[in-house]
Every structure is written in C-alpha cells, then in structure tokens.
Amino acid sequence: MDEVISFDKSLQTRLEEYNKVFCDVGPLPFSKLQKEWAYYLEFTLDPNGWQAIWKIPRVKCEELNIPFPSIVLVYVLKVNYEELIGLVRILAVQEDIHLADKHYVPLSQLWPTRRQDKTIALNMNSTANTLDMLRFFYIHLVMPWDEDDDTIDWRGTHLITRLRLYYDLKNGKIPKAMAEHIYALLNEARRLNSKRRILKSSCEELDIDDIDNGFSNKELEMLVEINVRLIEIQNEIQLLENEMFRNVIVKREQSVEITVDRSKDGPAIWLIFKEGLVKDYMAFLKLVEGLYPDKPVTFATDFMSKLEMANLDDVILLSEGQHKIRDRSAILDNFNIKGIGNRDSIQVMSFVDDVTMDCVGNYVILENITLNCKRSQCGILVRKGSVTLKNCRIIGDEESSTRQGILVLKGAELKVVDCEITGFAMSILGNTGSTIKIENSVISGSNYGVKLFDKCQLELRNTRINKCRQFGVLLETNQHYDSELIVGDFKILKRVPHIICESVNGDDNELGDVKIRRDTLKAKDDLFDNPDLDPTILESSDEEMETSLNNTVLEVAHF
Template sequence: MEVYEFKKNFLTRLLETTNVLNGGGTNIPASAIRSEWINFVEVAVEPTGWQALWKASRPVCEQLAVKYPLVVLGTVDQVLFDELKAIFIIEAIQDDDVHLPEEQITVDLEELWPLREQNNPALNVNITADCIDKLRFFYQHLWMPWDNDAEDEHHSWIDKHLESRIRFCHDLKNKTMSRQLSSHALALLAEARYIQRKRDFIEQELSEEEQELETEEEDNETSILKDNRSSELLQLNLRLNTIKNEITILENPVMRGVFEKVRFGGGVGKSKGAVAPMAYIVTRAVPMDEQLTYLQSAKELMDAKISVKMCDSLQHALDHCSPDSAIYLPPGTRQDIKFLEYLNSGGSFRGVSSVSFVEEYDLAARMNPAIVSKNDDSVLLTIDGDFTLENIRLDCANVRTGVVIKQGNIIFRNCCFTGDPSSSTKQGIVIFGNCTITFDRCVIKEFSTGIYSNHDCTINLLHTTISHCMTGLETLDQCEILFRSASIKHCTQYGVLLEDFNEDAENNPQGSGTVLADGSRSQVFEDFNMIEREEFTFEGSCEFGENAKGNFVIRKGFSERFNSSCFVDEDETQHDVEDGLENSSICDVTNDIQPMED
C-alpha cells in the first residue's frame, strides 16, 4: 500500500511556495495567506472519491481518547475547500483495538496521504497529492502559529518571512547549528504546533458551548469547566508567546550564537577532546554529617582514582560534563532538567540509593532520586549510544515520550518509569532498532504503551514489571525479547502485542492461540508456554495476567514492516529526511524508522 512521495530541495520548495502566494504580484499580508492556499487547492485537488491514509496528529488522538499514533485507511467523501479540510470515510484502522465514534470524520487536508492505487484511475490524484504535499510543507515548516496574530496588514508575509524560514529549515537539516541548539529549536517548533492544535480545540469547544448557553441557563458545573479551559487557554497563549520570541531570534543566523551563549552558557566548562574521565557528584543542602555519609556512599560506587567535581543539580552537571561522564544523584531528590543533547559514550546516571522498585515500590519512590522535565517537552531523554541508568525514577508525566533510544547498548538497572494513567497517547520507551536494551529490576507503569520497539533490536526484561498500561509492550517481528522472571499485568488492552509481517504467518499460524473472529487476523495467547515464536524467550517464573484483551497477541501487519508507534514528533522525524526538508510519505516512514540525527 504505497502513498505518493515527493523529494524536493529547498530551492524547489521556495519557488513552489512563491508561485502559490504570488497574489498577482501584490503584497500578501499574513491574514490573506490562507485565502491564497484555498484558491490554489480548489484548482488542484480532486473534490471527492480518492483513497488516502490519514495520519492523525497527537492532539486529535487526545481529543478522540485513542492511542497515538493513529493511521487510518479511507476515502475522501468531500473536500471542504474553504476550511482546508476533508470529510473522510473510515474503511480500516491500523490498530484493531481503536474504535472511532463515527464512520466518517472531518480531518485536515495536510494529514492525508493519497494512495498511488485508486479505485477510480480517472482521477488526477498525482496532482492532488502534489498539492497536498506543498500545503503540508508550508503549514508544518514555514507557517508559525503566531502568524495569524500578526498585525502586519501593510507588509508582505513573503518578503518578511518566506526566505528566512526556508533558510532556517535548511540550517536545521544540514546541521549548521550545534546539536544542542538545533534540538532546542526542533523541540520548540514541535511544542508550538502542538499548542496551536490544542488551542484550536479548546476555542472550538468554548465557542460551541457559548452558542448552546444562549438559550439555556448556565449551571455551576458548566461554569467551572469553562473557567478551567479558559485558564488552560491562557497558559497555552503565554507559552506560545515565549516560544515565538525564541524562534524569532533563532531565525536570524547572526543572533543564534548570542542566543546559545545566553541560553546554554556557550558550552563553558564542557569537556572536549581527550581528557581524563570525570565523575560529577550532585549534592544537596543537608547537615555536614549527612553530607559526609552521602559522599562516602558515592565514593564506594566509583573508581578511587577518578577525578570528581561537585554540582548543585543534575542540570548543572549536564551543562558541564562530557558524554562519557558518570553522574551521581543524592537520594530522595527531584532533579528538574532541560536537556536537549543525546546521551551516549558509556556515560551514566546513578542514584546513590538502592531501594528496589520491584520489591518496595512506595519506599523506593521516596528514597531514589527522580528526573523530571522542566517544561512540557516532547521527550525526557534521548539516547543514541552506550549508556546506563541505575536507581533512578523517570517521571514522564509532563512529556509526550519518556525515553527515545536510537542505538547503542543501554542498561536500566532498578529504574522506574511512570507516565499519566489518564493519557491515551503518552509513550514510555520508544526503541528505533539496532540496539540492545536491558531492563534489570525495573518498573514501567501508567503509559499508553510501556515499550514500543522497531525490529532489529534485542530487549532483555530481567525481573521487570510492566503494569497499568493500555499495552505493555508492542514490537515488530524480527526483534529478540528475553523474559526472565518478568511480569506484565493489569493492562487495559494487551500485555504483549507482536506485529507480524511474515507472509507465511497467515497461512501457517504458529502455536495454538485463539484467532479472533472480527476480521482482525489476530491470535490471542493467554499462556505464554503455547507461543512458538523465535522472537520470544522465556526463563524463570514469568507472570502475565489480568490484561483485558489478552496476555499475548500476534497480529498480522497492516502494511509494510513498520511500527507506527515510533512516530515521536512530526518536526523531529521530518527533519531526518535525506534530501532537504521534504515531506516523506508514510511509505517512507513505514519501511524503517530513521533517527533525526546521526
């Protein structure tokens, strides 16, 4: 099932956008940009009858209370040109467990990916796809959420913004900025677009309620709900204004260096080159005897000859350490961080406390140090090389993805990952492949999905518990997973979900699982001893139970080998394309997940 893909360089993108927004040679202010796109789309896009994949955005999934990501196959019944939307008839959903409230839904055109093979070959879907590709690139990379609020009625948006933003995209793609600065910029862009969609939903809800209340008397409960949403809307607008100010500076190449020095300290104190290994001990304000006891405990965990520096916070240590440094954290502390670089090179975070999360969870949650994001970032930590975390609680409640692992040999020892039980979109650990991950005596709980994994990786679950997720572990075939005295339980859907893309699997089902009768082509296994799959190895006393829809499910893959769950954030994934910031099709993305940066 292929969709249209377009590989275009930045010059082509610049010329295409200029041609759409030429306005007959007149100045086009920001307020008129949408009208120009509507005029262009009306001419180029087929009004009805074409098939497409709909890739729903994260805010849409949150609004529908379904898992993110969501990929749906369907037919466009009608294009709503004035709204740049389409009425989309749902025909199949990639995830069998997702049930949308209605058979048709209104979606943004930019979220649609037309299929190459159409039921009606007479349609000019190639022109439609190219038009949507231009629209998608513009609104995902060039148009900013605050442009609508600008009061530049006498200034041309093209003259003021187009070239500078194309160049900004180019600089992000070609790594002309430091990794730290480019990661910061991408995180801001992803957050800004997330806020925009969230803000649009809230404003729409408030508007609909105001219309209903014109004829009805407002009760106290409705008033309270309205006040809560109004407060949330104010917070979103304030945060968006902060992001606007930073992005405006980053679009100016001259100001970036100054911004980086002010924002990140210019890398002063960062270890570079071949220097002696260094350990960092994070301290806290406590009486002398308690401090000495803590330092003695930290000393017992490290090489006696290693050089040591003291820091007052994990953030301070991260601002000065080299990638291979070991950082030691005091017990019972909360470490708020804003860290945009990648963890690798054999470095480590170690809590100087060893209370077991598996055996004494409540005590461990109080005694072991916790790492939390300072802001509502996309990802708490990103790892792209060998790294170890030990005796740490990773609080992922205010991020959309806990940990992203791109490559390397990664060890989590006595760690706890906690999400948000009310979220249907929050991801725990996302694994891209080509790596080995060991969870030793860990706890993973309260995520939409605890662990997502692409193929070509090895996961070791040793005395580890995954619980109270929607799905505990979701993986592709050709991934090796060892369960040694592990448990996955109390999940509202599945304990373990394996997406099987083996062509022979449908004709020669392995094992004796129950085949569902709803057309989902899934096998459900309650007893793991009945599973005969090379991907799974079981040792010790494993426990899988009280998972609402099955302990183990093997499901025939929806399209090509791809775990769509590895969509982390649109801005991050789309900046990793090979040929200048083109919009990869889902066909691109469905082959293998590519990391954003080397």
C-alpha cells in the same frame, strides 16, 4: 499499512513549489496564507474519490480514547478547500479501535495510498504532491508566533529563510548540540501554543473585574507566562533564521566544542544534592566514595540546570529526594545518570507535557532512579544509539489511552535490566528496525506491555508481564502466521523469527498474553461493489455534519 505516496525534495524544489502557490500576489500577511492555499488546492487536489491513510494525532487519539499511534484507512467524500479539511469515511481500522463512520480531518493528516480504485479517474500524483507541500509548509515553515503579527509580508520575510534553516538542520550543517537545542525550542513553542489556544478560550470568559484584580485568575496568569516564554523562543529562533547570524553562531559553537574537547582530562562527576543536614551530606558522600574513591567530584543543587550545562560523557549522581524536569524535555547525549541510595526515594519528577527524556547520543545509562512520568505523553524517547536502564522504576498515570513509557525509533537500541514499568497505555513501543532487550524486569498495569512492529528485534528473558488491560505483547505485522499463533500465551513468541523469549510469564492480562495482528489497512480495488462506499451517494448525515463544520476544525493549520 498500505504503502503511501511520499516525497524527498530539495530546498530548490520546495521553494519553486511554494512560489507557485503564492504567485501573482503582493505582500502576503499570515492571515492570507490559508486563502492562497485554498485557491491552489482547487486546481491540484482531487475533490473526492481517493483513499488515504489517516494518521491520527496524539491529541485526537486522547480525545477518542484510542491508542497512539493509530492509523486508519479512509475514503475522501468531500474536500473543503477553504478550511483545508476533508470529510472522510472510515474504510478499515485496527480491530481494537472503534470510531464513528465519518470525520472531518485536516488534509495534512491524510497520506494517499499508492493503490486506488482504478474505476475512478484520479490524478493521484498531483493530489499526493499537493498534500506533501501543505503538510511540510504548516509543520516546518509556520511558527506559533506568526499569527500574532499580521503586518509583515510573511512570504518575503520567512519563506526562504525558514527553508534554509530546515535544510541546514537536515543536512548536518548545524552542530548536533545546537540542532538538538533548536528542535527542543520548536517543540516547546508548539506545545505552549496549544496550551495558549485553550487558555485564551477560557480567559475570554473572564469578567473585566477579574482582570483588574491583578492576576487573581490563575489561568490568566499562566497565559501571560506562556506569552512571555513564546517571545523568548521567538527572539532566539528569529536570530537563527538569519543565515549570516546563524553562521557566526555555528562557528562560535564549534570553537567552544573544540576548546572543551582539548581541555577535558576525562568525564566530570557531578553530585546533585539539593539540601539536607550535615549527616545526610556525609552519608551521601560515603556512598559516592565507595564508587569513585580517587575521582574529583563537584557539587550542584539542581538536576535540570546541570544537565543542560554538562559535557558529553559526564556522570551525574543523584541523591535521595525529588529532582525536577521542568518546562522542557531533558536532552540526553552520552550521559551516565545514577541514583545513590534507595531507588524508590530518588524521584525524577517530570512536569513536561510531551517527552520527559529525549535520548539523542550514542549512549545513555540510567541507573537506580524512579522516573515519574504521570504528566508526560512519553517517558523516554530513544532516537538513536543505545539506552540502558538498570534497576529503574518508570511510572505512568494509569489512565491515558495514548501515553507511552519508552518509545524506541528505527536504528536505536534499548536495554532494560532489573526494572519496573507500570501505568502506561504502552509501556514499551518498538518501531521497525529497532532493538529491545528486557531482562529480569516487571511490566504491569498498562494497556499493552510491549508493542512492536515487524523487524523489531526483541529479547525477553526472565521477565514478568502482567495485569495489562489488553495484551502483554502485541506484534503488528504483515507476515502470514498460522491461525493458532494469533492469540495465545508467551510461548508463541518463540515461533517468531526476530523474537527471543525465555522464562517469560504473567497473569491477569485481560485479553491474553500475546497477540499477533496482521495489517488490515488495504486500499480497495473496487469501491462500487459495496453500496455503502459508493461516492455518488450523499446521505443526509453528510449535510448535517456540514452545519457543524466550524466546531470541528479548530486545529486546522496548527500542527
């Protein structure tokens, strides 16, 4: 990807910038924020002529039926300041993505490239900085419930308190466990708000008789449940936004952590057994006794509740049956979770829309379980540390173009041993700087078995990757390789320096076993040498798109 312009700013810098956006105004309710942004953008954002990377969000990728993540190089034809969007023309795409030529795109999704057409007079430092301000504001400072109360002065009430909360989280002033809880609450709130907007649209079409019938409509009842949960999250977050209250809560959390550390003799062992006959209990305990003959154990009935209450290094043993991950992601921090019995009968069922298991500790071990992620956008997110899967089965929905089995971020490590992963758009995705080790496993029924970026260390041993709808392994790279290395069988992986490949095979990968794809998203030095890109030409289709503007920007200002 062509290098984009990015920023790393202090709290004081951001506060000064936002005071310039909202200067010379009195009390500023939420409904007036977008108008103030429009005024500011008119003076600081180039109206057209610049190139940017469009980072297409997951929801849009799903709508377009393209993989996630997907990025494209675009040329900005026109900026609509009032709606905070831009009309863009596609310049370059990843070669397996097919998109319409023009799109209306929220400005926050555009990242200007450092390289621009030098024949066009642009102030890219100002444009890139303004977009950074806009993006940060709507992602980190605006909350889903702000639109529900338009009577308060948003700037005076929230601007400085939310900036301080963000930087306290970023700088580690808030304990790790508490910070992860806050992030989980915010992610849940944004996800619920997206659902709420969809349900509101549906419920507006109800007859008054339907409402009077006492929640006869399931969508209306679900809308009420979402509103209740959002109010609960709002109350907790608003308490944490208050710096004095937050400091008291942080001190209390730190004292609890110290007490727990001093009182623990070792990791606790929790037995999760929902219900069953006496003989079932006895059989389960017999298996546990074989593993931990001299260790104290404690029974619990609900996996998710115990996961939220467990301490670091605890061991959680699951019986056969279905164990549910309900409303929000399971945050895993230094845990060992192991199924006792038949792997296929130990079902961890996810009802979460976004991430099923969010791994944030130094280590996580998952062993002998079946993880059903058919409803989730991502099965396992490895943020840091090392995550090990042993004899696990991970199942996707087999239909989505965006859902991922396992996503490994920079600096994190994933080990997969004796596992089966099937039914995802991408079974395993490794970011630059991550490490992935796969051994004695089967990956099948996905668009891509494994997708990785440059400098992702990959070890594949005794593994089968088959029945992928596109490629078994896809490597995104900026490196130059010989033409015969672009598409081929698994043997070509042996010639890639950061990949170890031994005894890897597969069949029925529709487009090939392996593809090495070079980055094609390079900004253009001279846009005017191609009449199709000439910014002075306005086609009739541009005017036609303008008439349908209101139908294309429903997600603007909601991130």
